[in-house]
Amino acid sequence: MDLPTACTGAVTVSKIPVIEIFGPTIQGEGAVIGVKTMFVRTYGCDYRCSWCDSAFTWDGSAKDIVRMLEPEEIMNELIALAGQNFDSVTISGGNPALLGNSMAEFVALLHEHGIQAAIETQGSRWQDWFYEIDTLTISPKPPSSGMKTDWAMLDRIMGKLKEQGKATHSLKVVVFDEQDYAYAKSVHQRYPGVSLYLQPGNEDVTEPGDISARLLGRLEWLFNLVIADPEMNRARVLPQLHALIWHNKRGK
Numbered sequence: 001m002d003l004p005t006a007c008t009g010a011v012t013v014s015k016i017p018v019i020e021i022f023g024p025t026i027q028g029e030g031a032v033i034g035v036k037t038m039f040v041r042t043y044g045c046d047y048r049c050s051w052c053d054s055a056f057t058w059d060g061s062a063k064d065i066v067r068m069l070e071p072e073e074i075m076n077e078l079i080a081l082a083g084q085n086f087d088s089v090t091i092s093g094g095n096p097a098l099l100g101n102s103m104a105e106f107v108a109l110l111h112e113h114g115i116q117a118a119i120e121t122q123g124s125r126w127q128d129w130f131y132e133i134d135t136l137t138i139s140p141k142p143p144s145s146g147m148k149t150d151w152a153m154l155d156r157i158m159g160k161l162k163e164q165g166k167a168t169h170s171l172k173v174v175v176f177d178e179q180d181y182a183y184a185k186s187v188h189q190r191y192p193g194v195s196l197y198l199q200p201g202n203e204d205v206t207e208p209g210d211i212s213a214r215l216l217g218r219l220e221w222l223f224n225l226v227i228a229d230p231e232m233n234r235a236r237v238l239p240q241l242h243a244l245i246w247h248n249k250r251g252k
């Protein structure tokens with residue numbers, strides 16, 4: 001993407017469409033679950049998952065709060081929010097992999113400040129700045145999402161990350177039903193050397209109040225599928241930890 005650029009004298013600075021900056025919070029999913037992190041959520045997605053818990057990043061309902069920010073401006077906002085109380089930033093969306101140079105600049109700036117960069121993306125686009133990311137989560141989408149996996153693209157992404165040799169990436173598949181579980185298994189078989197995290201789907205992302213009992217019920221269902229399955233001996237099953245604590249609240 002990277003369309004909007006601002007000319008500041010001789011230097012051209014690319015901007016990032018940001019819909020949310022929040023934290024510090026606790027990373028609630030996947031390989032670095034439990035780690036304190038800030039979040040930067042970018043606007044725009046090339047997918048339209050039926051159950052997306054962050055649809056405001058692409059459905060137009062919150063487009064009025066999107067800001068085009070330079071990497072330096074995002075950095076300043078992170079520091080204004082958290083001071084020294086963080087050393088990790090998770091970039092999510094929407095799909096942050098829609099962004100090229102602007103995101104490469106932001107990741108470099110995080111590293112200049114001694115801050116680790118994590119990314120959440122669905123594996124539909126490659127960016128060379130993936131090589132610089134400390135914790136890369138690739139989350140291909142199962143049938144219940146209504147999306148079709150571009151296997152050639154996913155193979156290309158997983159191939160490039162494998163070549164790089166650093167074990168900084170993992171796969172995370174959300175599972176709503178048995179068909180999704182079969183999909184997760186096919187992902188595991190296709191990329192056997194890569195850590196696979198399974199996460200039960202949140203079936204109602206607008207329900208107010210305490211949803212933890214419902215989510216724990218789905219976690220137990222998924223536990224039981226994996227417990228019974230000799231082909232999933234290495235998979236890890238995790239809840240969305242933040243959703244158990246903060247439910248459907250945004251910015252957590």
Ligand SMILES: C[S@@+](CC[C@H](N)C(=O)[O-])C[C@H]1O[C@@H](n2cnc3c(N)ncnc32)[C@H](O)[C@@H]1O
Nearest residue numbers: 051052053054093094095120121122139201202
């Ligand atoms: C909102 S997405 C943004 C990043 C990227 N577009 C992606 O999907 O990986 C962040 C994570 O939330 C997961 N997610 C979205 N909606 C969910 C739901 N209803 N239940 C469980 N996980 C969900 C996605 O699968 C993804 O792993």
Ligand SMILES: Nc1nc2[nH]cc(C(=O)O)c2c(=O)[nH]1
Nearest residue numbers: 026027028029092120242252
């Ligand atoms: N606490 C917390 N952990 C998360 N891990 C992945 C998230 C995301 O929306 O990408 C997320 C999120 O929104 N909040």
Ligand code: SF4
Nearest residue numbers: 045047048049052094
């Ligand atoms: S890919 Fe991620 S942000 Fe995009 S619609 Fe699906 S869950 Fe939502």
Ligand SMILES: [Mg+2]
Nearest residue numbers: 053054092252
């Ligand atoms: Mg989330």
